[in-house]
Amino acid sequence: MSKIKRYFTKKKEEVAFRLRLRSGMGQGRQLNSAQPYATPSILRRIRDAHVPPQRNQQRDETSAAAAAAAANAVLASMLRKYSSPGVSISQAAPKPKPEQRELACEGVFFRCPELSPEVLSKQSWQLKIKDMLHRQLANERGLAGCLIIHNCNPIKEAGDCRDALVNYLEYLIHSPGDEQFSKIRMSNSIFNDKVRHVNGALDVLYAAGFEQVDINGEPFLVWSKEHIEMDLDMLLDTLKHTQPIELILDRNKKVLQPIRQIPIQLPDDFFRISAKDTSESIQMPDSSIYSCTLIRIKFPNGLHLQGTFDVNDKVADIFDFVQSCLTDVTLQFDLVANIAGKLDGGDMDKTLYDCKLIPNAVLLFVVPGLDDSLALGSAFIKEQQQQQPL
Known part of the structure; x- marks a missing residue:
């Protein structure tokens, strides 16, 4: 059967x-x-x-587009250096494609x-x-x-x-x-x-x-x-x-190395409305504009743990996410937001929208009582989680 x-x-x-x-x-x-x-x-x-997962395909397309943009930039630089006087760049070669946004993640x-x-x-x-x-x-x-x-x-x-x-x-x-x-x-x-x-x-x-x-x-x-x-x-x-079939938001978990700083730019799937219309929706509440938020947790050793959350997820969901990635899952830790300060027990049932952790936020990972020098050398995150450079 x-x-x-x-x-x-x-x-x-x-x-x-x-x-x-x-x-x-x-x-x-x-x-x-x-x-x-x-x-x-x-x-x-x-x-x-x-149906093969789409994430790798999107990553390949993004890499190809980035490579093409880099090649165009090199060509334009060469033409600018060696072209004879009176010959404009636009005459010497086609205009390079507009620079592609370097996104913080592939999508939702x-x-x-x-x-x-x-x-x-x-x-x-x-x-x-x-x-x-x-x-x-x-x-x-x-x-x-x-x-x-x-x-x-x-x-x-x-x-x-x-x-x-x-x-x-x-x-x-x-x-x-x-x-x-x-x-x-x-x-x-x-x-x-x-x-x-x-x-x-x-x-x-x-x-x-x-x-x-x-x-x-x-x-x-x-x-x-x-x-x-x-x-x-x-x-x-x-x-x-009968109910609709439930889809569960994937955290799209990444551990990022602090090699260089990339501004957080979000793909269109993070928005309930088209990203190009966002500027026209200033009067709308953020919960109507954004469907998801990108959360990064910065560890004392410089690593960033990144995950995707729904704007209506609870603060407790972030703590659960971080704990699942730790080498020692029993470790007691705090998360500190730049605006809201330390997130404590009274915040656990609040939504990320309520805590203004949208459309993205960086939280500091703090272990109470741990000496700073020890924290810098500690491997908090499981080795198999550490994948992509930032």
Whole structure:
């Protein structure tokens, strides 16, 4: 049995178990209670469709562009030195390309442990999940349709569609013989606005037993018991409790050597809006402009530990990140910000936005009571973490 089929079989068994609980085996949870029901779903689907991580590719492209810019600069210098009087540089050679920004990191990346160990951009994950779900429609149209609604549409559209579909299914379950609930006019304003054009919605209705027919030249969806592909109670429960597949922000961890100082310039993925529009959004709160922040922790020996965080992550997340990279994970340490001062216990539940640690910040790593001379020679960070020069 394939991983994908095992996954859907498991999901149907879980839903069936909840339905049995509600029918008398015990106290079940409320149908409208939130639960990340479908999050584990994709694990078994995507592992066979490998998409190479994009981070190395982006790094190669950046290196090639930097090399080209350096070559142009050398050429311009030579022409400037040896060109005869009266011949302008623009006449002697093409203008070099504008200098490329030297970014502090390649971008913002995510993990999805339920699916694969890959680290990809959000867009790459969205395309991968969408492709996997659409390929599964032929095998499990009802379950795949529910997942597509929540993972391939804007949040509001997905929520409005789910609510409308829940109403349709509940009417059928409670009044299966009532003709007014077994026929949907496709030109109906509610259906047309909230259901018809939402990815996955028609697949859920088809799995419930509807099929499209023309009545007097007008399109309708008409339900019949013979066309049911998935038990209606199970489909309704799945529709109510399916959640978007969770992507976990990757820290994109780096240990940087203090060879030369590079200003922190961030790639466009750190912004909720286009970076070029940032100057026009001065009146907007920073939490609306930035989605992520780049945090660097400076150690006494000059090394910098760098990681990517969401602006709504907590200060405690930074401490956990630093501790996971230490040679001695039991070491007690403080982090000191230039503006906020030492971050203490009262700051742990504050967001990075609340502490003004956006869009980037440098924190000092301090070990209380440790002599400065000893601190300079100490290897705080695990050797395998030390990779890129700064």
